[in-house]
Each structure stands twice: as structure tokens, then as C-alpha cells.
Amino acid sequence: MSETAFTTHQTIGPFFHDGLRWAFVADAKDATITLTGRVLDGSGTPVSDAMLEAWRPGAALSDVGLLRVATDKDGRYSMRLPAARSGEPLAHICVFARGLLNHYFTAVFDEAGIDGDLWAQIPEARRATLLATPINGEHLQWDVKLQGDNETVFFDYR
Amino acid sequence: MKFTSPRPGQLPNNVHPPYKSTLARGPHQPRVEVLSRAAADQSLRLTRSIALRDADLTSQGQSAPLGQAITVSGRVVDEDGRPIRDSLIEVWQCNAAGRYAHVKDDHDAPLDADFPGFGKMLTDSDGRYHFKTIKPGAYPWGNHHNAWRPAHIHFSLFGNVYAQRLITQMYFPDDPLFPFDPIFNSIADKAARARLVSRFSLDETVSGVSLGYVFDIVLRGRSATPTGI
Numbered sequence: 001m002s003e004t005a006f007t008t009h010q011t012i013g014p015f016f017h018d019g020l021r022w023a024f025v026a027d028a029k030d031a032t033i034t035l036t037g038r039v040l041d042g043s044g045t046p047v048s049d050a051m052l053e054a055w056r057p058g059a060a061l062s063d064v065g066l067l068r069v070a071t072d073k074d075g076r077y078s079m080r081l082p083a084a085r086s087g088e089p090l091a092h093i094c095v096f097a098r099g100l101l102n103h104y105f106t107a108v109f110d111e112a113g114i115d116g117d118l119w120a121q122i123p124e125a126r127r128a129t130l131l132a133t134p135i136n137g138e139h140l141q142w143d144v145k146l147q148g149d150n151e152t153v154f155f156d157y158r
Numbered sequence: 159m160k161f162t163s164p165r166p167g168q169l170p171n172n173v174h175p176p177y178k179s180t181l182a183r184g185p186h187q188p189r190v191e192v193l194s195r196a197a198a199d200q201s202l203r204l205t206r207s208i209a210l211r212d213a214d215l216t217s218q219g220q221s222a223p224l225g226q227a228i229t230v231s232g233r234v235v236d237e238d239g240r241p242i243r244d245s246l247i248e249v250w251q252c253n254a255a256g257r258y259a260h261v262k263d264d265h266d267a268p269l270d271a272d273f274p275g276f277g278k279m280l281t282d283s284d285g286r287y288h289f290k291t292i293k294p295g296a297y298p299w300g301n302h303h304n305a306w307r308p309a310h311i312h313f314s315l316f317g318n319v320y321a322q323r324l325i326t327q328m329y330f331p332d333d334p335l336f337p338f339d340p341i342f343n344s345i346a347d348k349a350a351r352a353r354l355v356s357r358f359s360l361d362e363t364v365s366g367v368s369l370g371y372v373f374d375i376v377l378r379g380r381s382a383t384p385t386g387i
Contacts (some may be wrong), residue, residue, distance in 0.1 A: 064205075
């Protein structure tokens with residue numbers, strides 16, 4: 001097989017909503033956990049035109065296979081997820097927005113997921129950026145900080 | 159599958175100052191390389207059906223949209239050249255006048271009620287896809303004085319494993335706006351940039367109906383097993 005150079009990235013831009021709306025799903029089947037938060041830029045300004053996708057290996061979270069939510073005017077998102085399996089993230093997340101020339105893979109964890117294989121690969125000093133904070137009961141909060149202090153860890157899968 | 163690190167310049171820089179919105183949004187830290195067997199080997203499971211009509215962006219209104227009818231087709235493969243089969247592609251674009259049917263697009267160009275400007279389809283067993291649309295117009299944006307985006311179609315691909323997810327834009331050959339577009343030029347590698355430009359194909363042109371453009375796509379990822387064994 002010949003090796004071929006891959007097709008590179010470009011921004012999702014500001015006008016994706018209508019084209020991608022058919023797959024907007026915020027509530028997973030069998031969800032027990034509510035995850036809310038904001039997407040923030042380097043100055044702490046909410047990103048009102050971002051999109052997050054959430055995926056769980058082996059779980060059909062919806063009939064499009066994932067959750068997909070857009071942020072609102074205050075940069076807020078909300079989704080409902082099943083409880084994490086021990087040692088695994090609550091969800092693998094992909095972040096998209098105008099002004100992001102690439103899409104960024106990351107993951108969100110709760111207490112059940114830490115000490116797993118993926119968690120162990122995150123530099124210790126930055127792990128807290130991937131840990132959702134309990135608000136009450138099964139409501140967790142997790143902000144995505146695109147840049148600057150406490151910048152969310154983004155992945156390159158290998 | 160396995161994923162090797164991109165060479166410098168193959169991906170856009172996170173912060174590309176000529177594209178002003180990247181200044182506050184682009185991450186400063188390099189990506190952290192992680193191995194996730196699940197992300198490298200498993201795909202999302204799409205169970206919602208895709209209608210044939212979704213691949214014809216010219217048939218979503220009461221009558222045909224204004225503009226130059228075109229088809230866009232191509233083959234989606236991985237870095238080994240293996241076809242990406244039965245995989246979801248989403249596309250969206252502005253109309254022939256350069257206006258998106260989006261509530262926040264304030265460009266003073268006419269909307270076309272017959273052109274919502276989005277579609278979706280699955281690749282076939284050989285990785286091929288095909289859709290019908292109209293050629294999008296160029297449009298101005300506020301990034302700098304006299305900034306115009308070259309005509310483009312947005313692509314969203316899922317690949318056959320999660321880590322292959324791709325968001326990109328397809329351009330048209332010989333666009334005079336290429337040298338001035340900071341989004342296109344955020345990719346330092348000239349050859350990588352050139353791979354985002356479709357090619358005109360007389361073979362794909364339908365006589366009396368539509369011009370044909372071909373856009374082949376290579377998703378990241380190689381077989382985890384050495385080839386030839």
C-alpha cells in the first residue's frame with residue numbers, strides 16, 4: 001500500500017449550526033449524569049459559537065452515535081450522559097469553533113474515571129483541566145478553556 | 159489503527175495572527191499525545207438513516223436554486239490508501255451569492271429560499287461519495303480590509319474510527335483569493351494547502367446539466383499491522 005499524505009484541517013466557521021443540527025442531541029440514552037459548563041477563550045470571554053461532540057466507546061449514546069451540542073450566547077453547553085465506567089472518561093470530547101483552525105480532541109472525567117489508562121497519560125500538573133466538578137448529586141460542571149491559564153489538555157491520538 | 163504525528167506545517171497553527179479570531183481562541187499548549195485503543199479502533203455507531211435526497215442540495219426547495227449547478231465527488235481513504243467505507247460525510251455552504259442561510263450571516267447579499275445549503279451522505283464500499291449542489295460564492299468578512307473568503311464547501315467526516323474525525327473546507331481551482339485568505343494560508347505546508355483544492359473534471363461533468371469537481375480526501379491513520387506481512 002502506498003502512503004498518502006492526509007487532508008488537513010480548516011475551521012468549522014460560524015455558520016455550521018443548520019447543516020449539523022440534524023444530529024444535535026444533548027441527552028444520551030440511559031443518562032444519569034448532567035454535565036454543564038462553558039467554553040471560554042484566553043481572555044475568559046465565553047465562546048458563543050462553539051460546538052462539542054461527546055463519544056463513548058461501545059456505547060450508542062444516540063441514534064447518530066454521539067452527542068452534539070452548540071454553546072449558547074453565554075458560551076454554555078449542557079448534556080446528559082450515562083455514568084462513567086471505572087477507569088474510563090465520562091466522554092471523549094471534540095471541540096469546534098470559529099477561530100479554531102483545528103478541531104481539538106479531549107476528554108472529560110469524573111472520579112470514576114481517574115487512574116485509568118487515558119488519565120495516566122495526561123501530565124499530572126494539567127490533569128485537573130479534564131476533571132468535572134460535582135455541583136450537586138449527579139450534576140457536574142466542566143469548562144473548556146481554549147487558551148491561557150488552566151488551558152484544557154487537547155490530545156493528538158496516536 | 160495507528161496515528162503518526164503530523165509533520166510541521168501540515169496542520170494549521172493554533173494561533174495564526176492574520177486570522178484574528180485565533181489570537182484569543184487558539185490553544186497555546188502543544189497537543190498531548192495519547193494512546194487510546196478505543197479512539198484508534200472503534201467508530202461511532204450511526205443508526206439514523208441517511209436519505210438519498212440529503213446528497214442533493216439542489217432539491218431541498220420548491221424549485222431549483224440559483225447558481226451554477228455542480229457535482230462534487232471523490233474517494234475517502236486512509237493514509238495507507240484503504241477506502242473509508244460506509245462513513246458519514248456532512249457538508250454545508252453559502253449560496254451562489256455568497257450568503258449562508260444562517261441567522262447570524264449579515265452579509266448584504268440575497269438569500270435563496272430554494273437553497274438551505276447543507277447535506278449529508280455515506281461513503282460507499284469503495285470509499286466514494288457524490289453530491290449535487292451549486293457553486294458557492296465568495297463572501298466578505300470582517301477580518302481585515304477587503305477580506306473575502308475564497309469560495310468553499312465545509313466538510314465534516316467521521317472516518318471509520320473515532321480518531322479520524324475531520325473538519326475541513328474544500329476550495330475550487332485557481333481561486334484568485336487564495337493568496338489573501340488567512341484561513342487557507344494558516345497551513346504552512348504548500349502541498350497540504352493544495353490538497354484542499356478540488357479539481358475540475360470533464361469526466362464528472364454531466365452534459366447539459368452540471369460541472370464536475372473532484373475532491374479526494376485522506377483521513378489520518380494507518381494499519382496498526384505492518385503492511386506486506
